[in-house]
């Protein structure tokens with residue numbers, strides 16, 4: 001570092017090259033680049049924490065399942081398959097919305113984004129119905145370890161989802177009020193990625209319930 | 214995700230936006246610092262009461278009765294009250310002091326400045342994480358005031374005790390519930406903090422601030438944030454399961470046929486060991502969360518005050534990373550006694566020993582840094598030296614505990630209490646003292662009093678060794694931990710004088726801390742005005758005024774041309790080259 005610089009100067013090759021920037025460098029408040037990068041890093045870090053959270057539950061799931069003979073597989077309410085479809089559809093709608101936004105088709109963006117938000121809310125309603133169906137069949141949180149994990153994991157996922165829907169809803173309102181300036185593009189992307197992540201977690205949970213119940 | 218304003222917020226004017234609900238990382242850092250200062254005194258007072266009870270179990274103290282009319286009816290502490298003090302002492306110290314001050318306090322204040330940023334990446338999230346931490350503290354302390362009082366199950370909250378409710382003891386009702394809720398809130402706060410620390414370190418570094426030019430303090434805050442991120446997520450999951458067992462009748466941790474206080478419980482099939490695995494998967498990284506920032510700080514101070522580059526900068530970085538990584542694979546060493554397959558125990562033991570390697574690298578590099586240096590014995594430097602001393606003393610007992618064959622004997626004795634107080638308790642606190650003396654001029658614009666500082670250092674150093682060294686001998690002699698008193702054990706009679714000595718040392722050490730408090734508050738108002746760079750240090754915080762302007766660099770954008778520890782460079786005009794000096 002210092003050595004090569006000295007050589008540069010002695011060798012008369014002019015001023016040393018400007019040191020590399022690492023995001024904070026030019027730091028003027030218009031530096032959208034930096035804040036966009038930081039937002040995406042922040043999201044990835046958040047997702048890492050979420051993965052650990054679900055991984056901890058999963059390990060508890062398998063330990064508890066292997067440990068005793070009181071595990072009775074929870075019958076999966078059929079509506080869960082519908083819900084899964086609804087959630088995947090909402091992710092697709094978000095992607096269509098983002099594509100529309102990139103192409104500058106604002107009206108299409110609003111349609112798709114609103115659709116995705118509504119589908120998300122529908123998913124939550126569907127989950128509620130699934131819980132009701134299980135309750136009607138006499139299966140509650142504390143009935144047996146399988147049902148405990150079923151209610152626990154679906155609830156924890158739903159709580160994440162409420163966060164996601166709030167983000168989608170916020171952006172939707174901004175878009176409908178024509179307040180979705182370029183600076184909110186980051187928010188659009190970040191909430192879409194978060195939503196896809198929740199989608200993936202849900203599919204993971206379905207696999208878990210389906211095979212190990 | 215909160216709005217990713219990097220530094221778009223201007224200096225706020227009103228008192229409330231400026232000092233209470235502030236978005237400024239410097240104010241938030243100071244808020245964390247004082248939260249931890251309050252907590253450390255609360256925790257210390259509890260420990261003095263415990264030590265007193267241990268050696269004078271029959272003394273009638275009207276103060277006890279005033280504070281705890283049922284727990285200390287007639288002025289005599291019940292064993293349950295003792296256990297509740299112990300639980301709250303450990304919890305408050307581990308979470309609200311050791312996790313809070315070195316990382317969230319100093320880290321918040323200095324990480325952005327040391328990397329040349331104007332604030333954290335997500336200021337709103339930062340503010341939220343402080344207020345959530347405060348909420349967690351309020352919930353925790355409120356456990357003292359509810360029906361039955363504070364919980365009894367220790368900072369590790371092992372079920373069944375922690376899961377079966379008021380049946381198992383007075384504090385196990387509402388008190389334990391509040392404990393779990395508080396810890397869950399704390400987890401949320403720590404996750405928010407970790408997101409900020411990681412994103413800021415990765416994305417907001419100044420021009421020229423490559424990773425290998427970062428001060429070691431920044432490296433340690435960064436790795437600590439990663440540990441916190443992964444660890445607290447797991448603790449949060451465990452807490453949710455525990456709460457369900459307590460309140461919703463599930464059986465994650467509670468086995469069948471459990472009889473508590475002559476009542477058979479309605480749970481079946483769960484396993485207390487499951488909690489231990491989840492807890493210690495968090496718990497062992499947690500001990501490194503407590504100590505890593507102190508290690509970073511010790512490196513910074515030893516280099517600065519020896520006027521030498523840190524010995525083996527890269528090795529130090531890899532050691533921090535190695536400790537962080539290995540720390541996730543050793544949790545089983547807390548469970549050798551819980552009934553574990555001997556082969557797993559051996560694996561955990563070997564992994565545990567392997568952490569000794571990066572730890573030793575750090576220690577030898579610290580010594581290498583001192584070697585041949587022109588040492589300036591400031592108070593901050595003394596505390597850094599004290600840190601190294603305590604880290605070695607505490608680490609060596611860890612090597613003993615990491616052997617399953619020895620741990621079967623030492624587990625749940627005072628040997629363990631000695632080990633973790635040396636290394637985690639006191640070493641980390643010495644790091645905080647060192648950080649306070651080093652950074653106080655920058656934070657408050659005034660110098661602390663060095664004479665008082667040195668008196669405080671020497672008395673504290675003596676005091677803590679006097680309290681915690683004898684614990685190792687007591688442990689070897691078979692003295693169990695988490696007992697309220699020892700009057701009913703014949704073999705303990707000969708050990709009581711040692712306990713008396715430790716209690717007196719504890720009271721002495723506690724009183725000595727008043728010197729520090731006086732120095733802190735007196736210096737804030739009356740200390741000599743601090744220059745920009747009182748210690749001739751090299752890192753970026755010493756290029757700006759004391760205290761720094763609202764946006765840290767007064768609208769300028771620092772450019773970094775040097776590594777963090779260029780002291781005594783041959784041929785240089787001064788004996789230090791600042792990171793932002795021209796190349």
Ligand code: HEM
Nearest residue numbers: 500504546547569611612614615620624625629633636637
């Ligand atoms: C080479 C380094 C270390 C080794 C080999 C080691 C080993 C151990 C072992 C085997 C135990 C379990 C003892 C038992 O419960 O029977 C233990 C307990 C403990 N260690 Fe360490 N340790 C090391 C470093 C540290 C560090 C750096 C810290 C904190 C900064 C720490 C904090 C603790 C704490 C808090 C406990 C007790 C937890 C409890 O039961 O309440 N240790 N250590």
Ligand SMILES: [Cu+2]
Nearest residue numbers: 497544546547
């Ligand atoms: Cu450990």
